[in-house]
Amino acid sequence: MELREILHLTPYKLLQGSLDIEVDDIAFDSRKVTPNTMFVCIPGFKRDGHQFIPQSLEKGATVLVVEKEVSHIPENVTVIKVESSRKALPQLSSIFFGEPTKDVNLIGITGTNGKTSVSFLISKILRTAGRKVGVTGTVCKQVGDKVIPFDTTTPTTPEASDLQRLFKLMLDEGAQDIVMEVSSMALELGRVDACRFKVGVFTNFTQDHLDDHGTMENYKNAKLKLFNRCEANVINLDDPLSAEILEIATGSIITYGINHQEADLTASDIIISAEGVRFTMNYNGDEQCIFLRIPGKFSVYNALAAAGACLNLGITLKEIADGLAAVKGVRGRFESFHTPGGYSVIVDYAHSPDSLENVLTTVREFAKGRIITVFGCGGDRDPSKRPNMGKVAGQLSDCCVLTSDNPRSEDPIKILQDIEVGIKETNCPYKKFVDRKEAIYFAMQSAQPQDVIIIAGKGHENYQEIKGTKIRFDDAEVVKEFLSIGQK
Ligand SMILES: CC(=O)N[C@H]1[C@@H](OP(=O)(O)OP(=O)(O)OC[C@H]2O[C@@H](n3ccc(=O)[nH]c3=O)[C@H](O)[C@@H]2O)O[C@H](CO)[C@@H](O)[C@@H]1O[C@H](C)C(=O)N[C@@H](C)C(=O)N[C@H](CCC(=O)O)C(=O)O
Ligand SMILES: Nc1ncnc2c1ncn2[C@@H]1O[C@H](COP(=O)(O)OP(=O)(O)OP(=O)(O)O)[C@@H](O)[C@H]1O
Ligand SMILES: N[C@H](CCC[C@H](N)C(=O)O)C(=O)O
Ligand SMILES: [Mg+2]
Numbered sequence: 001m002e003l004r005e006i007l008h009l010t011p012y013k014l015l016q017g018s019l020d021i022e023v024d025d026i027a028f029d030s031r032k033v034t035p036n037t038m039f040v041c042i043p044g045f046k047r048d049g050h051q052f053i054p055q056s057l058e059k060g061a062t063v064l065v066v067e068k069e070v071s072h073i074p075e076n077v078t079v080i081k082v083e084s085s086r087k088a089l090p091q092l093s094s095i096f097f098g099e100p101t102k103d104v105n106l107i108g109i110t111g112t113n114g115k116t117s118v119s120f121l122i123s124k125i126l127r128t129a130g131r132k133v134g135v136t137g138t139v140c141k142q143v144g145d146k147v148i149p150f151d152t153t154t155p156t157t158p159e160a161s162d163l164q165r166l167f168k169l170m171l172d173e174g175a176q177d178i179v180m181e182v183s184s185m186a187l188e189l190g191r192v193d194a195c196r197f198k199v200g201v202f203t204n205f206t207q208d209h210l211d212d213h214g215t216m217e218n219y220k221n222a223k224l225k226l227f228n229r230c231e232a233n234v235i236n237l238d239d240p241l242s243a244e245i246l247e248i249a250t251g252s253i254i255t256y257g258i259n260h261q262e263a264d265l266t267a268s269d270i271i272i273s274a275e276g277v278r279f280t281m282n283y284n285g286d287e288q289c290i291f292l293r294i295p296g297k298f299s300v301y302n303a304l305a306a307a308g309a310c311l312n313l314g315i316t317l318k319e320i321a322d323g324l325a326a327v328k329g330v331r332g333r334f335e336s337f338h339t340p341g342g343y344s345v346i347v348d349y350a351h352s353p354d355s356l357e358n359v360l361t362t363v364r365e366f367a368k369g370r371i372i373t374v375f376g377c378g379g380d381r382d383p384s385k386r387p388n389m390g391k392v393a394g395q396l397s398d399c400c401v402l403t404s405d406n407p408r409s410e411d412p413i414k415i416l417q418d419i420e421v422g423i424k425e426t427n428c429p430y431k432k433f434v435d436r437k438e439a440i441y442f443a444m445q446s447a448q449p450q451d452v453i454i455i456a457g458k459g460h461e462n463y464q465e466i467k468g469t470k471i472r473f474d475d476a477e478v479v480k481e482f483l484s485i486g487q488k
Pocket of ligand 1: 028029050052153154155156157158183185186
């Protein structure tokens with residue numbers, strides 16, 4: 001595409017070179033530059049993209065988008081100055097990739113917990129109704145049955161140019177709808193700025209990501225950014241933040257809730273069992289019996305959130321019920337394993353105090369034996385959640401096994417000590433194993449019939465990140481391995 005065209009919605013100053021040149025790609029990372037790429041220099045948290053101009057030129061960049069003074073740039077390279085290159089990237093990328101979100105129903109989901117789960121439910125409902133759906137989130141990027149390979153460092157919500165490229169690819173594959181997890185960091189950094197959202201979904205808001213945002217106020221303000229830009233919004237009325245969202249939300253609104261019967265979408269006659277949740281979904285005088293094979297009250301919320309999004313696309317309540325009934329489970333979300341020893345193991349991605357509390361409360365509702373919780377807390381992430389998670393786990397378990405969950409650059413023993421502060425406030429007995437495999441083996445060896453072991457925090461993850469290296473590690477694989485070597 002011609003540079004002049006890519007720039008037509010962005011205020012800029014031409015510092016040197018021509019606007020009448022063809023651009024073949026856009027990159028914000030010099031390592032991804034190929035010939036005729038527009039390299040957008042972003043000042044980052046650790047480094048500054050402007051430093052990597054020489055590397056980008058070596059790889060064939062012919063256009064530089066900068067926000068700072070630059071010098072000694074070869075004459076044949078065009079230099080464009082903008083006020084903020086991070087802010088310019090979404091618009092430039094959207095135009096370059098043909099404004100893909102104009103031609104598709106884009107559904108964005110935000111909230112502390114449940115984004116991956118809700119996006120998976122929405123996708124299942126839409127696919128069961130015969131639609132071609134793109135999904136992008138923590139676990140995968142996919143369109144229809146086709147998994148799109150992405151390197152493992154790609155965030156939950158990719159950087160603007162990667163995101164628009166992904167949308168274009170999904171459209172080329174025939175996607176009619178795209179379901180996207182929208183992380184608070186993506187909202188804060190404007191990664192989704194040039195996206196046209198058909199529906200915005202709010203799940204809930206509790207403590208998380210203080211390491212990224214500093215304060216809960218900043219974290220909240222980042223989340224709010226989704227709701228004044230969607231054609232329709234789906235809002236959890238049971239969450240205290242809903243009042244603020246309703247004040248700023250534009251477009252049509254569907255509210256949902258269990259405690260607020262005045263919500264547009266509600267659930268009644270809820271039955272929660274080890275197999276899943278069963279309830280009646282009510283909307284505008286219509287009702288449908290719902291069965292979803294993921295246990296926990298939070299699954300009722302997730303089902304309502306997904307239903308709200310689908311209703312906005314003209315999907316019927318009956319189609320929603322059929323789609324939810326077709327869900328077999330979400331990878332690493334309350335994934336159950338039965339054992340010859342008569343106890344069960346659940347692998348779950350709960351890694352915040354609220355999600356851990358939800359998952360353990362759910363297990364409490366049906367566990368006949370003891371609850372043994374194996375968990376840790378991530379390194380280089382908000383340390384204030386560690387004692388909170390320790391306390392929640394101690395209060396709701398009969399025994400805990402503290403272990404590592406991506407210690408990253410931190411000392412794993414220190415992380416366990418931080419968790420211990422909280423668990424010591426309870427009477428729960430616990431053990432500590434830095435090695436996660438040993439922790440899981442210990443829990444399984446100690447389990448008795450009817451016990452339930454929850455292995456929390458890593459869900460679908462297939463690595464353990466220690467000192468900058470990702471070592472293969474998969475909770476579910478370790479469980480299967482333990483059982484395959486003839487252990488009980
Ligand atoms: C903390 C954070 O938000 N980091 C983002 C930030 O990186 P940074 O500022 O550290 O980058 P940097 O290393 O200082 O480099 C600055 C610039 O130089 C460029 N560079 C760097 C090296 C080089 O050789 N060449 C080069 O061009 C970089 O690509 C970057 O554009 O700017 C980069 C480019 O815009 C982002 O890709 C990167 O997201 C990283 C991948 C990340 O992990 N972010 C996390 C916090 C995140 O976004 N998480 C959310 C939440 C997940 C959840 O919901 O739980 C997510 O959506 O995943
Ligand atoms: N609606 C919900 N409310 C509270 N907890 C939930 C909810 N849905 C799922 N959970 C719990 O939170 C964990 C994470 O769920 P999920 O992966 O769907 O959240 P997420 O918002 O995508 O998380 P992340 O921010 O890490 O991407 C699940 O494993 C489950 O224990
Ligand atoms: N998106 C979250 C996931 C945390 C998962 C947990 N396993 C950890 O590593 O802390 C983060 O990167 O903070
Ligand atoms: Mg997620």
